[in-house]
Amino acid sequence: MVKDRNWYLVPYVVFIVLFVVLPIVLIVYYSFFDIHGDFTFENYIKFFTPVYLKMALSSFWYAFLITAFSLLIAYPTAYFLTKLKYKQLWLLLIIVPSWINLLLKAYAFIGIFGTYGFANAMLETFGIGRQQLLFTDFSFIFVSVYIFIPFMILPIYNALDKLNPSLVDASKDLGASNWTTFSHVIFPLTLDGVKSGCQVVFIPALSLFMLTRLIAGNRVITLGTAVEQHFLVTQNWGMGSTIAVFLIIIMVFIMVISGSRKRGIKL
Amino acid sequence: MRKLVQAFVTVFVISFLLIFIVNRLNAAEGYAGNNTITVYNWGEYIDPDLIDQFEEETGIKVIYETFDSNEAMMVKIDQGGTAYDIAVPSEYAIERMKENDALIPLDHSKLPNLKNIDERFLDLAFDPGNEYSVPYFWGTVGIVYNPTMLEEGRTFTSWDDLWAPDLKNQILLVDGAREVIGFGLNSLHYSLNDTNKDHLQEAKDKLVKLQPNIKAIVGDEIKMLMVNEDAPIGVVWSGDAADMMWENENLDYAVPEEGSNLWFDNMVIPKTAKNVDGAHKFINFMLDAEVAAQNADYVGYSTPNKAAMELLPEETVTDERFYPSPELTDKLEVYENLGPDMLNYYNELYLEFKMHAK
Incomplete structure (x- = not known):
């Protein structure tokens, strides 16, 4: 009987091996070769030079900012969504923009943030005058947050929606203020949603590359930019893979420290 | 769930029907299955009317794809997924493709219009004797x-x-x-x-x-x-x-x-080509004086085609910024x-x- 059931696992195992294990093994394998195809540790030594360390640090910093701002906006949004009458409809409206191609959205923002774009026209009518918006940290983080925010709202919304309202009532009946109810009851019980939201935003934000050129005009350099350049321009697949290995290590690390311990919600 | 399945099935059926109809239409116009060439060019780098004209004159159907860097183009040709018959790499990319054995030598007897090209742009260091490439724009x-x-x-x-x-x-x-x-x-x-x-x-x-x-x-x-x-x-x-x-x-x-x-962008026939004869026809067509002039007028780059330059407006070819x-x-x-x-x-x-x- 048990043997029979193992057969159901075959497609799953094949999928995991082909599309998860094998690519990672290949990346690790390539990272030990230089451009001439000779075995070397040099790529790893090179990663620990100031150029790449600075790049890693700046990727980390921007990914952190993007995640923080997304969370700051997403949590209240998700909270109010659960209070609305047609919440499924509102949720749909938030998800729909994420179906539009990323590149298309980026190009739209070039138009909006341009010197003679919509945003500057608005600033001018309010008497603030034209500002340089495109190619600044502000526009980079703004557009990234815009793109990632549905992925932050969804898990938080799910966690909030599943929250048993009688717990909130109980907290209030026992004399807790609104803030205490939030910080001691609501937030801890939705922490799993927050964590998975942060993972889903932080990890792709770490290796963003299209936006760094289109919106930030290469004023922001992330590890993703370097990977792209090494694979497409220099054809130095070894160095590109080495950076990818570090990205994977950082991601695993993040998954571990933010791993959910399966508490709360299970009522 | 059932509605979802129905919707998917409908989309599939309609797509297949459309593909079938397009195929029939193409066959009716005389585009046999093998009589196509796949051209791999930079974005916005040809007058689309010329593709229609080439299809009409030769009966060869052109599948047109674009790339945005030499490197991306070379990677795709190396992988060999698509049978590109024509590519338009820059000069340093040609040297690299030659080293990698990724090009098919040109048969000059099939390119009578090569005589239209200015001698200044022939027989350059990256491809002596134009064995593999013909200049497209510079x-x-x-x-x-x-x-x-x-x-x-x-x-x-x-x-x-x-x-x-x-x-x-x-x-x-x-x-x-x-x-x-x-x-x-x-x-x-x-x-x-x-x-x-x-x-x-x-x-x-x-x-x-x-x-x-x-x-x-x-x-x-x-x-x-x-x-x-x-x-x-x-x-x-x-x-x-x-x-x-x-x-x-x-x-x-x-x-x-x-x-x-x-810099030069040059037409070459990569190793992936399936229709080498059609590719030569395409190169020869693009070298025609009138075609090259119309193309240069549309694209706005400088043409290496001497015969075409005579057909272009005086002010274009005497503009020292571009010539x-x-x-x-x-x-x-x-x-x-x-x-x-x-x-x-x-x-x-x-x-x-x-x-x-x-």
Whole structure:
């Protein structure tokens, strides 16, 4: 009987091996070769030079900012969504923009943030005058947050929606203020949603590359930019893979420290 | 759930029906299954009317695909997923493709129109005797600028003009390691193909000093940004400059006198070709004087086709910005293939230069 059931696992195992294990093994394998195809540790030594360390640090910093701002906006949004009458409809409206191609959205923002774009026209009518918006940290983080925010709202919304309202009532009946109810009851019980939201935003934000050129005009350099350049321009697949290995290590690390311990919600 | 399945099935059925109808229509027009060629070209780099004309004249159906960098194109041809019959790489990419055995030699007897090409552009170092390639367009790298946004009388006769302290946050650069390091080298009167690491380091240090003046380093969007007057100065390829000037009449273009890059895009037949005969027909068609003239008029790049130049308006071919005088042409250099080690070094420096953004 048990043997029979193992057969159901075959497609799953094949999928995991082909599309998860094998690519990672290949990346690790390539990272030990230089451009001439000779075995070397040099790529790893090179990663620990100031150029790449600075790049890693700046990727980390921007990914952190993007995640923080997304969370700051997403949590209240998700909270109010659960209070609305047609919440499924509102949720749909938030998800729909994420179906539009990323590149298309980026190009739209070039138009909006341009010197003679919509945003500057608005600033001018309010008497603030034209500002340089495109190619600044502000526009980079703004557009990234815009793109990632549905992925932050969804898990938080799910966690909030599943929250048993009688717990909130109980907290209030026992004399807790609104803030205490939030910080001691609501937030801890939705922490799993927050964590998975942060993972889903932080990890792709770490290796963003299209936006760094289109919106930030290469004023922001992330590890993703370097990977792209090494694979497409220099054809130095070894160095590109080495950076990818570090990205994977950082991601695993993040998954571990933010791993959910399966508490709360299970009522 | 059932509705979802129904919707999916409907979409599939309709798609198949459409594919079937398109196939039938093509067959009715005489496009047999094998009689196609796949052309792999840069974006916005051909007059689409010419493709129709070629299809009508020869009965060969053209499948047209585009790429945006030589490197991306080479990777795709190496992988061999699609049977490209024509590709249009730049000169240094041709050297690399030759080394990798990725090209099929041309049969000159099938290309009678090759005689239309200006001798200056034949038999060049990257492909002696034009064994593998025929020039498609050529041009330079220079500075496009918007005099209405700058103080009156400002010109760009030297690369050093970019370093002027009053140009803070005004310059857009095209995102290419060889272009950027290249003008850094040129501004120091070194060769574009310099492999002396001290010279390269010196060029990088000089470029880092340019950072305060740089607004952004971008790709193809540079055209849109310059046309919309988002910045007054851009370092671009001459063809892109021609496009921009077509859309915004305020713009002007200059090739600095220290010298610059002279580049060629060339038609080749990659190893992936399935219809070599059709590919020759296509190359020969594009070399026809009238076709080349119409194409040059549409694309706006400089044509190497002497016969076509006679058909182009006088003001186009005498415009020294795009058909530079022999004195300047002598100072222009074609990129040499510097080998993977040097290319890697260029890119490392370029990455370091980019890192100095703040």
